[in-house]
Amino acid sequence: MDKKDAGFEREKLYVLPAYIVDELKSHALTRDGHITDIGYFPQARHHFRERPQGCNSHIFIYCASGRGWIQMRDQGVISMTEQSFAYIPMDVPHAYGADENDPWTIYWFHLRGEQIGEFIALLEPFKPCISLLPGDEAKLLELFHQCYDLLVDKPYSVIHQVQVSQSIRYLLSFVASVAVRKQDSKTQRYIDKATRYMSEHLESTITVEELSRHIQISKQHLNFIFKQSTSYSPIDYFLRMKMQRAGQLLDLTSDSIKEIAAALGFQDPYYFSRLFKKIIGCSPTSYRNQLKG
Structure with a gap:
């Protein structure tokens, strides 16, 4: 099986420079939660990523269509299908990739910050992944694109970085509310x-x-x-x-x-x-x- 990290047709990808991440980490309105990497991989055939030592950020993945999988240390394989949302906590060894026959289309972002662990605690009861309805997906993608566009167009604007920080935390709380709504x-x-x-x-x-x-x-x-x-x-x-x-x-x-x-x-x-x-x-x-x- 061929494997690759990125390089997919029509993909979107943005990684914040280290000095901006340092500024976000120290600013009172962004240190609680900020994006370090964000991207969109459509029909990502052969997509594969492996981090034996884990990642220094929390990773969140939304599978909009197709299929894929996530494997974390000491856990079974998480099967990702269309309209499913999952996360990988910081520093947890892991691998993930697209299905060979029906490769996933994913929206993903990496987060750091003092409050992100608390958001993960909200999502924890609903793991391994949360399924969204079409109306829920529209809201999630609206917030995702808002964050992506602001980061790409105005990466050096403090007020827009604050807006991104607030929007991405709202996205996580929205996903948690969807999960609660779908409880028994x-x-x-x-x-x-x-x-x-x-x-x-x-x-x-x-x-x-x-x-x-x-x-x-x-x-x-x-x-x-x-x-x-x-x-x-x-x-x-x-x-x-x-x-x-x-x-x-x-x-x-x-x-x-x-x-x-x-x-x-x-x-x-x-x-x-x-x-x-x-x-x-x-x-x-x-x-x-x-x-x-």
């Missing part, structure tokens, strides 16, 4: 049913056992899907809903803090006040005295 619909129905029950019982004290019986799933699974979907346990989420409602009552009524605490199922107004401050960031009295609107 049954899981989302469980979350919706639980939060409706919570909303209807803000004046009460509920337990995980009570919630799991109502939704008819195990406590362990309920905790898992809440942590995965909201970053909070079910009870933490419920308490935050209570504090949100407390804020509304403080804003819209003249009820005393003791009355508001009782209305939300708290027998001890001092405990209610401590919890409100812990979650909202200030005491109920300070919150009520803030000018709003």
